[in-house]
Amino acid sequence: MMNNTAVRIAQLRVRRGRTRVFDGVDLTIPRGQITGLLGPSGCGKTTLLRAIVGVQRIESGEVTVLGEPGGSRELRHRVAYGTQGAAVYGDLTVRQNLAYAAALLRAPRADVDRVLDEVGLRPQAGQLVESLSGGQSTRVSLGMALIGAPEVIVLDEPTVGLDPVLRAELWTLFRALADRGVTMIVSSHVMDEAQRCDRLLLLREGRIIADTTPRALLEDTGTTEPEAAFLALIERDRAEDGAGAPRSRREARERGEARERGEGATE
Ligand SMILES: Nc1ncnc2c1ncn2[C@@H]1O[C@H](COP(=O)(O)OP(=O)(O)O)[C@@H](O)[C@H]1O
């Protein structure tokens, strides 16, 4: 069973600034599938992905990736992380950007050509990134994550700002990678992207409110659209919560502080 697990998180607690983002999150993510991490802005998606790749300071809990502690040296080549608005250099060509990533990772130079084909950018290899279309430059960002042939690819809202055609193209590429055995962990605040995933983790205010599949999500909620399903789950979660009352004095205090800073609850 353990061999089939890409990520295991136990009792994760994270504080960012004064905000308690996670207060005991448990989850597992299987290998070789696309797991979607979905939820509204501010619910903790980026923080969770950062914890998985080992760049988030955690208060307590365990994060295990491919059987190793998250962020450990041994995972450096096995786990790739595409941040929100991933860093690519506009004044370098596509090939130069990929070659730079390959140099940093000490990956074989041949990786650059492999990745150019995978993301369909061979015709643009010599073009400056700043001259590419939005969809093309998104594919460069993804290409940076594909250098070194990682076993786990973590992408933070990779489709944000893309038109529907480009979004569909990107999801087709994610599917091809998963079919090859790569574990894809992809966050989004767009619920209809749920349909593209094998597994879904729905996050609300730092809690996993559903760990499910697209089909089970719709069946459990009696809905036909993921958006409606998510709203139904939020309603259910609120009802279980005591009509949205804070679960603790600490939470009440934190919510109050969040409001004062103008970062109120985001639904
Ligand atoms: N550097 C930070 N300092 C303080 N609070 C932060 C910081 N980064 C994120 N947060 C807070 O942590 C919570 C989760 O943020 P984040 O993980 O970025 O959510 P998402 O990616 O789902 O939009 C939010 O309430 C956010 O305001």
Ligand SMILES: [Mg+2]
């Ligand atoms: Mg985010």
